[in-house]
Amino acid sequence: MPVEVNKSVSKLAESQIRQIMEIGRQMEGVIPLWFGEGDEATPDFIKQAAIKALAEDKTFYVPNSGIPELRATIAEYMTTHYGRQILVDRITATTSGMHGIMLAYQTILDPGDKIVIVGPIWPNAVHAAEVLSGRPKVVALREVDGEWAIDLDELFDSLKGAKALFINSPNNPTGWMAEPAELEAIFGYCRARGIWMLCDDVYARLVYDARDLAPSVAALAEPEDRVIFINSFSKNWNMTGWRLGWITAPPDLLLTLAKLTEYNIAGPTTFVQHAGIVALREGEVHVAANRASYEARRDLVHGRLSALSRINMVKPKGAFYAFFSVEGETNSLALAKKLLHDAGVGLAPGSAFGDVGEGYLRLCFAASPARLNEALDRLERVLT
Numbered sequence: 001m002p003v004e005v006n007k008s009v010s011k012l013a014e015s016q017i018r019q020i021m022e023i024g025r026q027m028e029g030v031i032p033l034w035f036g037e038g039d040e041a042t043p044d045f046i047k048q049a050a051i052k053a054l055a056e057d058k059t060f061y062v063p064n065s066g067i068p069e070l071r072a073t074i075a076e077y078m079t080t081h082y083g084r085q086i087l088v089d090r091i092t093a094t095t096s097g098m099h100g101i102m103l104a105y106q107t108i109l110d111p112g113d114k115i116v117i118v119g120p121i122w123p124n125a126v127h128a129a130e131v132l133s134g135r136p137k138v139v140a141l142r143e144v145d146g147e148w149a150i151d152l153d154e155l156f157d158s159l160k161g162a163k164a165l166f167i168n169s170p171n172n173p174t175g176w177m178a179e180p181a182e183l184e185a186i187f188g189y190c191r192a193r194g195i196w197m198l199c200d201d202v203y204a205r206l207v208y209d210a211r212d213l214a215p216s217v218a219a220l221a222e223p224e225d226r227v228i229f230i231n232s233f234s235k236n237w238n239m240t241g242w243r244l245g246w247i248t249a250p251p252d253l254l255l256t257l258a259k260l261t262e263y264n265i266a267g268p269t270t271f272v273q274h275a276g277i278v279a280l281r282e283g284e285v286h287v288a289a290n291r292a293s294y295e296a297r298r299d300l301v302h303g304r305l306s307a308l309s310r311i312n313m314v315k316p317k318g319a320f321y322a323f324f325s326v327e328g329e330t331n332s333l334a335l336a337k338k339l340l341h342d343a344g345v346g347l348a349p350g351s352a353f354g355d356v357g358e359g360y361l362r363l364c365f366a367a368s369p370a371r372l373n374e375a376l377d378r379l380e381r382v383l384t
């Protein structure tokens with residue numbers, strides 16, 4: 001007899017990125033560029049901070065919102081970077097950006113609520129809303145004159161009847177980045193109508209121009225505005241496996257978020273939080289070095305892929321993904337499987353990022369240049 005599970009959960013699609021990964025990890029010699037993480041481990045000064053915390057017996061339960069020193073450090077970091085005073089009563093430490101998204105959704109969404117999501121997008125943002133019986137509607141970024149672009153009229157039109165807007169900039173998978181004027185217009189629209197903005201800023205520091213920080217509504221919002229910012233230690237500080245992030249929300253939500261944290265995970269891991277403090281306080285040199293090396297890798301991947309006549313790729317402005325289409329190929333899952341077998345390279349199919357991603361492939365370029373060059377050599381052989 002089939003096991004009965006919650007109806008929303010039973011409808012959840014399986015991750016297509018994991019499908020590729022499951023096939024690829026059983027094959028020898030595959031270069032895996034399917035996931036969103038680099039191949040460099042967490043920097044030593046952060047690891048040492050965790051070791052020190054363990055040696056000091058930081059192994060007990062702590063407050064649900066996070067340890068006070070971490071929350072204070074996050075508030076200071078946000079204030080410094082976004083040029084507005086952001087007080088600690090707005091900060092909740094989370095067990096990752098994913099957990100931040102789930103907490104934000106649990107706070108805002110009732111079953112049936114419409115949430116507009118700018119896509120293509122990391123699939124979890126859509127599926128987490130489905131878990132809660134929300135009604136996600138994806139509004140598409142489009143390629144216009146060789147750049148990814150958002151159509152504000154279309155976005156505003158789609159926001160009719162919506163409770164919330166989820167926007168991820170810099171965007172996974174396209175590398176699109178919203179400019180300040182666009183964010184101002186979107187924020188103004190949502191603010192005037194009481195629509196919540198959930199801003200996924202997990203790639204905030206991976207920007208490939210003169211800026212060292214992506215534009216964010218954080219520079220515009222007052223504490224009481226209906227905006228929740230989602231941040232993570234995963235991408236900017238190479239801490240994907242640590243599972244640590246934070247959200248910045250109106251102060252009125254602090255207690256609600258603490259309650260929800262209690263009933264989800266009862267707080268992020270204690271010694272990991274101590275390492276997070278050091279990452280923020282001492283991590284700027286690392287973040288800058290990452291940005292520089294990822295920019296060079298982006299240029300490498302963009303240069304070599306664009307040189308292939310069948311490939312079309314917009315140069316990403318942020319995050320660490322190449323999102324490209326291949327002429328004549330319309331089934332990205334089939335193509336990703338073919339590349340796994342014929343080229344020994346593991347890429348994420350664009351269809352994993354919603355219907356609007358179909359026809360594309362995503363390659364994570366946060367790998368070493370030697371690995372990238374080998375993967376590109378292999379792709380070239382199959383795709384020319």
Ligand SMILES: Cc1ncc(COP(=O)(O)O)c(C=O)c1O
Nearest residue numbers: 036096097098122172202232234
């Ligand atoms: C857009 C986006 N948001 C959030 C996350 C969550 O990251 P984590 O849960 O590792 O903090 C990811 C991870 O890939 C992402 O791409």
